[in-house]
Structure formats: C-alpha cells, structure tokens
Amino acid sequence: LRCDIGKGAVMSSWSIAQANLTSVGVLTFIFGFLAARIKSDVRVPDAIYAFLSTYLLFGIGLKGGHSLKTSSLSELATPALTTIACGILIPLLAFFTLKLIKVLNDVDRGSIAAHYGSTSLVTFSAGLLFLESNNIFVEGYAPALLTLLEIPGLIVGIFLASRSLTTKVRWSETLKEVLLGKTVLLLAGGLAIGLITSNEGYMKVSPFFVELLNGFLVLFLLHLGYLAGSNFSEIRKVGAPLAAFGIFFPLLSGLIGVTAGSLIGMSVGGATMLGILAASASYIAAPAAVAVALPTASPTLALMSSIGITFPFNLILGIPIYYKIAQLFN
Numbered sequence: 114l115r116c117d118i119g120k121g122a123v124m125s126s127w128s129i130a131q132a133n134l135t136s137v138g139v140l141t142f143i144f145g146f147l148a149a150r151i152k153s154d155v156r157v158p159d160a161i162y163a164f165l166s167t168y169l170l171f172g173i174g175l176k177g178g179h180s181l182k183t184s185s186l187s188e189l190a191t192p193a194l195t196t197i198a199c200g201i202l203i204p205l206l207a208f209f210t211l212k213l214i215k216v217l218n219d220v221d222r223g224s225i226a227a228h229y230g231s232t233s234l235v236t237f238s239a240g241l242l243f244l245e246s247n248n249i250f251v252e253g254y255a256p257a258l259l260t261l262l263e264i265p266g267l268i269v270g271i272f273l274a275s276r277s278l279t280t281k282v283r284w285s286e287t288l289k290e291v292l293l294g295k296t297v298l299l300l301a302g303g304l305a306i307g308l309i310t311s312n313e314g315y316m317k318v319s320p321f322f323v324e325l326l327n328g329f330l331v332l333f334l335l336h337l338g339y340l341a342g343s344n345f346s347e348i349r350k351v352g353a354p355l356a357a358f359g360i361f362f363p364l365l366s367g368l369i370g371v372t373a374g375s376l377i378g379m380s381v382g383g384a385t386m387l388g389i390l391a392a393s394a395s396y397i398a399a400p401a402a403v404a405v406a407l408p409t410a411s412p413t414l415a416l417m418s419s420i421g422i423t424f425p426f427n428l429i430l431g432i433p434i435y436y437k438i439a440q441l442f443n
Contacts, residue, residue: 133433138334141331147342149339149341149345162333167299168322169238171302172326174304177303178256178309182308188254192374192383195373199369199387200230200262200265204230208223214354220410223273224403224407225418228395228399228403228416229395230265231399234296235333235424236389236424237389237393239334239427241255244382251382257304263300264291264297267291267399267402268288271402271406275406282407290401290405295398345421355418359419359423363392363423363426366391366392367389367438370388372442373391382439384442388438389432389435393427394419394423400415400416
C-alpha cells in the first residue's frame with residue numbers, strides 16, 4: 114500500500130511538472146528564445162510591450178483587490194509580516210552569497226541583491242496560471258504579498274551597496290522611484306480599486322482584466338523569450354559563477370518562502386506562491402530604482418542574471434519544484 118501511494122505521488126508530481134513544461138506560456142517563451150537565436154524578429158513592438166506590462170500590473174492588482182474582500186485584516190497580518198521578513202532576509206543572503214564571486218565589487222553585489230530581493234510580476238503570473246490550471250487553491254491576498262515583497266528587497270540591496278560608495282545615495286529620489294515607480298503604484302492602485310469597487314463594478318471590467326489576462330501574459334512571455342535569446346551572448350559573458358548563482362540561489366530563496374508560508378499555515382498553493390515570489394528576480398522595478406541609486410553599478414550583470422537565467426529556470430523548472438516542496442510540508 115505504501116509503495117502504491119509513493120508511486121501515485123511521484124506520478125502526480127510528474128504529471129503536474131509535465132503540464133507546466135507543455136503549457137502554452139512556457140512553450141511560447143521557448144519559441145521566442147529559439148526565434149531570436151535564428152535571427153527572426155518576433156518581438157512585441159515597444160508600445161505594445163509597455164501596454165502589456167501596464168495591463169498585467171494593474172490587472173493582477175485589480176483581481177487581488179477584489180479577492181481581498183473575503184480576507185480579514187487579522188488573516189492578512191501574519192502573511193504580510195512574514196513576507197516583509199522574507200524581503201529583508203533574501204537580499205541579505207544574496208549579497209553575502211555573492212561575496213563568493215571575487216570579481217564582483219560591493220556595488221554590483223548590492224545591485225544584484227536588490228534585483229533578487231525584489232519580485233517578478235511575470236513569474237508570479239505564470240505561477241498563478243500554473244496553480245489555477247491544476248485547480249490548486251491560492252489565498253486571495255497573494256497579489257498583496259507581491260506588492261509587499263517588492264519594496265524591502267530593493268531598499269536593503271541598495272543600502273548594502275551604498276556602504277562602499279564614496280558619494281551618498283540620494284535616498285529621497287531612490288525611495289520615490291521605489292514607492293511611486295510604475296510597478297508598485299500600478300499594483301497598489303489596482304489592489305485599492307479592486308477592494309473599494311462594488312461587485313457590479315468589478316464584473317463589468319472583469320471580461321477584459323481577468324478573462325483575457327492569461328492571453329496577454331503569453332504575448333509578454335513571447336517578448337521575454339525573444340529578449341533572452343537575443344541577449345544570449347551577454348548571458349554567457351556573466352560567467353559560470355554568476356550563472357550558477359542565478360539557478361541555485363532561487364532554489365534557496367524559494368525554499369525559504371515555501372517554508373515560511375507553510376509554517377504560518379498557508380495552503381499548499383499559497384505557500385507555493387510565496388516560494389515563487391521569494392525565488393523570483395525583478396527586471397522591471399529593480400533596474401529603474403538601481404539606476405537612480407547606484408549609477409555606477411553594471412546594469413548588464415543584474416539584468417542578464419535575472420531575466421536570462423533565473424526567469425527561464427523558474428518558468429520551466431522552478432515553479433513545479435516549489436509546489437512539490439510545499440506538498441512535502443503539508
């Protein structure tokens with residue numbers, strides 16, 4: 114009987130992993146990558162790319178705000194505090210782990226730590242799609258955790274880098290970029306509107322912002338696949354140690370997120386989402402904030418590591434791995 118149960122669990126995990134690998138989103142990302150490698154321009158036009166990022170940020174926030182109607186403040190308090198704690202711990206771990214790569218200076222270590230302490234909206238969206246496609250429950254407040262995790266990681270990473278600078282970081286401008294930048298403002302605005310509006314008001318816009326969201330996400334993944342493929346030579350330049358960091362550090366931070374979510378009583382799906390958030394690396398909010406605070410940091414190192422290595426790893430393999438870890442804890 115134990116043997117049969119074990120086989121069933123393995124088959125179930127493999128089936129879910131296989132479903133992720135053959136999902137439209139993952140296959141579209143791979144298609145975009147391969148198209149770029151054969152020099153075929155399948156990228157989304159810049160104006161459409163800007164629209165898609167705005168749409169996804171606001172749509173995820175709106176959907177999350179509507180879901181928050183069913184969550185009490187007491188229910189949200191512990192996950193919120195846990196998420197903020199993860200947002201402080203992960204960039205600290207990233208910064209000191211990067212000390213092992215001797216060729217990096219502290220400014221670049223802080224820049225990379227800020228990217229990995231922040232979050233990836235598209236990885237979050239792909240994780241939600243993966244869980245919803247497999248009928249796995251996720252707490253309605255998950256998008257609020259995305260917003261909360263975005264901020265402390267950026268601040269901690271920039272602070273760690275600033276200790277080695279001869280000139281002071283312009284914290285007023287930096288915090289303005291972090292708090293009022295496109296990512297946080299659209300997510301927070303969407304959350305607030307989704308929470309305040311009536312059910313009737315939400316239902317009128319849900320055909321566009323909810324039912325079409327997965328389709329627009331696929332187009333976004335096509336563009337990201339193209340970017341990863343067209344910058345593959347730059348990815349190779351970051352070197353084997355940083356490439357290894359881009360794979361193994363998300364596994365560590367993902368484990369931290371899943372463990373934290375499980376310990377505070379989140380569902381398997383909720384703990385998986387916290388793990389996905391913790392494992393993701395920013396390539397939208399972080400580059401803008403770091404450019405203001407750390408103008409001497411190399412943008413290529415952090416960006417190619419996050420979008421060129423960590424993002425495809427999480428999209429293809431990481432998401433089902435974090436789900437499996439969450440299953441083991443429950």
